[in-house]
Amino acid sequence: MGDKNGKLRIGWFSFTCCEDSTIIFTELLNTRWKNWKNQLEFVHAKVLKKSPDAIPEMDIAFVEGAITGDGQEQKLKNIRQKAKYLVAIGSCAVIGSPSNQRNFFNRSQLEEISPILARFKYKEKVLKLSDVVKVDEVVPGCPMNEQIFLQIMDKYLNTLTR
Numbered sequence: 001m002g003d004k005n006g007k008l009r010i011g012w013f014s015f016t017c018c019e020d021s022t023i024i025f026t027e028l029l030n031t032r033w034k035n036w037k038n039q040l041e042f043v044h045a046k047v048l049k050k051s052p053d054a055i056p057e058m059d060i061a062f063v064e065g066a067i068t069g070d071g072q073e074q075k076l077k078n079i080r081q082k083a084k085y086l087v088a089i090g091s092c093a094v095i096g097s098p099s100n101q102r103n104f105f106n107r108s109q110l111e112e113i114s115p116i117l118a119r120f121k122y123k124e125k126v127l128k129l130s131d132v133v134k135v136d137e138v139v140p141g142c143p144m145n146e147q148i149f150l151q152i153m154d155k156y157l158n159t160l161t162r
């Protein structure tokens with residue numbers, strides 16, 4: 001497990017959302033980076049570094065946001081194939097809300113947005129991650145619960161890098 005240096009190979013991905021959990025994550029780097037830099041290898045994290053379009057093999061994929069289009073659905077399946085573990089980050093990824101507000105629109109609201117859905121090839125319904133792929137862990141909250149995220153990170157660091 002991990003790369004040749006024993007580091008966990010991590011990916012961070014954002015789908016449809018406001019990306020506030022990404023902000024929380026980058027804020028955590030202020031206090032955690034000193035330890036994490038020896039333990040984590042960010043193999044795909046566009047918020048932190050230039051990352052390849054092709055999804056690399058990973059130990060853990062952290063995935064934020066809801067799935068609104070077929071392209072996103074395919075990319076999520078690809079991430080799932082390349083990751084040993086997949087962690088849903090924040091309410092939009094875990095339960096779909098609040099990014100899935102249009103799932104609850106009435107008939108006239110749906111008629112109003114139908115040209116937008118067609119123009120951008122959006123799916124009829126917004127999906128949570130577990131509607132598409134197997135999810136191993138969830139970090140609830142809007143934005144994500146920082147303590148639960150750290151517990152999950154510590155759990156994998158303790159078990160996978162030994």
Ligand code: SF4
Nearest residue numbers: 017090091092142143
């Ligand atoms: S769960 Fe909340 S903070 Fe996270 S992306 Fe959705 S709306 Fe933004």
